[in-house]
Amino acid sequence: MMPADFEGPRPAGLAALRGVLVVAGTLMATPTAAQTPLVLDGQVAEGEPDHVLLPFEVPAGTVEIEVSHDDLSTENILDWGLNDPNGFRGWGGGNEEPAIVGESAASRSYVPGPIPAGTWYVVVGKAKISQPPASYHIEILLRDTPTLAAQPERQPYQPAAPLASGPRWYAGDFHVHSRESGDASATLDDDAALAASRGLDFIELTDHNVMTGQDFFADVQSRHPEVLLIPGVEYTTYDGHLNGIGATSWVDHKIGQPDVTIEGAAQAFAQQGALLSINHPALDVGDLCIGCAWRHQLPPETFAAVEVGSGGWKEACFLFGIQTIEFWDALCDAGGHAAAIGGSDDHKAGMDLGFFQSPIGSPTTMVYAEELSAAAILAGIAAGRTVVKLQGPEDPMVELHASQPPAGDLVVAEGSVSLTARITGGAGQIFRFVRDGVPLEEVALTSDDEEQTVAVEIPEAGQTRYRAEVIVEGNPRTLTSHLWFEAAPDPPVDRVDPENGASDGCGCRLASHPRGSALWLTVAVGGLIAWRRRRRGP
Incomplete structure (x- = not known):
């Protein structure tokens, strides 16, 4: 099933084709050779949804993927991430460096691991679109030989023993x-x-x-x-x-x-x-x-x-x-x-x-x-x-x-x-x-x-x-x-049966603690002096 935010038609039987992929009206080659670049050129409109997923095919035998991206603008800002067929593989945000994902290593912000064949997605976030539509240029390299050295220092998180x-x-x-x-x-x-x-x-x-x-x-x-x-x-x-x-x-x-x-x-x-x-x-x-x-x-x-x-x-x-x-x-x-x-x-x-x-x-x-x-x-x-x-x-x-x-x-x-x-x-x-x-x-x-x-x-x-x-x-x-x-709460009061004077042992009392309230809070505080880094600053 295609994601709801896919922009543009997708030809049937894409995984088997050595033909073209159409995204946002732009023709792009579907690579089969390990070093043949896949180029995605297109546009995203302002407004919801805030993220667009651009599909591309990864053949069996691929061990490393490199994605270079450019929003082609000094006014518009796009964020970037990557999904594999099973979900999340990284989020670089406004980082303009190429994203590299391999089996035993990855560039910063990305997750190393197996490279499954199938449909992957470049995730595009609409951080700022001042001059709509926002254009993008993406180049993808699919490699059968890794370029990143293995990262044996990476280990699944385990809580450290108390330091004191x-x-x-x-x-x-x-x-x-x-x-x-x-x-x-x-x-x-x-x-x-x-x-x-x-x-x-x-x-x-x-x-x-x-x-x-x-x-x-x-x-x-x-x-x-x-x-x-x-x-x-x-x-x-x-x-x-x-x-x-x-x-x-x-x-x-x-x-x-x-x-x-x-x-x-x-x-x-x-x-x-x-x-x-x-x-x-x-x-x-x-x-x-x-x-x-x-x-x-x-x-x-x-x-x-x-x-x-x-x-x-x-x-x-x-x-x-x-x-x-x-x-x-x-x-x-x-x-x-x-x-x-x-x-x-x-x-x-x-x-x-x-x-x-x-x-x-x-x-x-x-x-x-x-x-x-x-x-x-x-x-x-x-x-x-x-x-x-x-x-x-x-x-x-x-x-x-x-x-x-x-x-x-x-x-x-x-x-x-x-x-x-x-x-x-x-x-x-x-x-x-x-x-x-x-x-x-x-x-x-x-x-x-x-x-x-x-x-x-x-x-x-x-x-x-x-x-x-x-x-x-x-x-x-x-x-x-x-x-x-x-x-302190009042002591529980048992209900007494007027017929025989017996208590039912309920001791019920309505709770008054506000932490269980269903109140909703909407707070917007404005009028602040501009400060901090720009979105793309380090």
């Missing part, structure tokens, strides 16, 4: 790219080395729509035993970016293709035990960062976290950090219990950074975890035990303690609870609690180790939430995730 034991705060970065992202240049070794130099305990690899970087984890981890490599992905669509924290299986990002929806993607991440966070949700700068602002609709309880800091405050976050924190509060108002995390979005391992670009560790997220392992870090996020230092590791630290111990991020109590914040490294700065998104009284910090306490009145119904912030130069510099407070 014992409960404490671990420092890390939840948004780091390697060269497996088409728009990045850093090696995973570069990333790990920079993280170690900044005193981080872990980094999460979040390459765009690919898991191929995880193939190198065991090899790189052996050279950097001090920094835990956590698997993940930046699920990158033209209407927003999700962070699949802990994801190890690929999830289709081509929203609008048959059976590909944002709801299905969220379910696919949940089924593999990954946690979802929204990356840079308020970054609405148009074509300067295509698809970076969050425009999808998902229930607020879908998200385990929100990236409240994207890039260091001084480098970039000052431009949209307040709007991002407001987005987070809006999501919590709507029923979500998302933890706060931060990510540098570093694509270069701190080298040759341009304006508004940040190195790994800016910002830094502190996670209270039982050990330094991927599973423990994810458990810390799920429990809301995070603190974000919006500039970097040297920022003040804040720890929250309630007189009634929480279960995860929720304190269930009656009357009043004391909430204490211990602030270290904050002398000369300002401290405040924030209740339900509203800042409370500001207090000047006079020492590098002090405590501030507030009495939390437990509401009769619903929940109230508190976080703590350190203010530097008038803006948040450190913030905690929320602690939520609600009244």
Whole structure:
């Protein structure tokens, strides 16, 4: 069956022909010799669907495929990927380098493995079409002898053994790219080395729509035993970016293709035990960062976290950090219990950074975890035990303690609870609690180790939430995730049969926890100053 978005007729019996293939009205030779190039020339229209699949035939005996592509424009931007007859084989995005896929090696962003005979597809993404229609020129080489050296260092991902034991705060970065992202240049070794130099305990690899970087984890981890490599992905669509924290299986990002929806993607991440966070949700700068602002609709309880800091405050976050924190509060108002995390979005391992670009560790997220392992870090996020230092590791630290111990991020109590914040490294700065998104009284910090306490009145119904912030130069510099407070449930009341006084033992009570609500959140924050790399920048 042809995909619904195939543009142009396909002759019957194509696999058996040594004739021509028609795509978008252009004649193209179907190769049979190993080094005969197949040329695909055509156009794609603007509008939906966002992705077009261009078929080509691969004969038996092929061991390597090279795909070169060009969008023939300085105004239009097309993204590129590759599918084999069984599905996904890679996604380079706006990377203009040729894609090479072989049996035992592949170029960056692509998946090595068997080369099945049959219909393959060049995947074309409509990132930006300013001058429709968008033209493309594609050349495909089918080889019976490989050109890439084997990559024995690639291994299927296996969780690393804990790098440290014992409960404490671990420092890390939840948004780091390697060269497996088409728009990045850093090696995973570069990333790990920079993280170690900044005193981080872990980094999460979040390459765009690919898991191929995880193939190198065991090899790189052996050279950097001090920094835990956590698997993940930046699920990158033209209407927003999700962070699949802990994801190890690929999830289709081509929203609008048959059976590909944002709801299905969220379910696919949940089924593999990954946690979802929204990356840079308020970054609405148009074509300067295509698809970076969050425009999808998902229930607020879908998200385990929100990236409240994207890039260091001084480098970039000052431009949209307040709007991002407001987005987070809006999501919590709507029923979500998302933890706060931060990510540098570093694509270069701190080298040759341009304006508004940040190195790994800016910002830094502190996670209270039982050990330094991927599973423990994810458990810390799920429990809301995070603190974000919006500039970097040297920022003040804040720890929250309630007189009634929480279960995860929720304190269930009656009357009043004391909430204490211990602030270290904050002398000369300002401290405040924030209740339900509203800042409370500001207090000047006079020492590098002090405590501030507030009495939390437990509401009769619903929940109230508190976080703590350190203010530097008038803006948040450190913030905690929320602690939520609600009244203890009434004791169960058994229904009594008026005939004989017997109880049916039901003890039924309606649930009031907002995390189970079916509310839908649509947040679009605009008016931001243009920043960051262009779509094709490294």
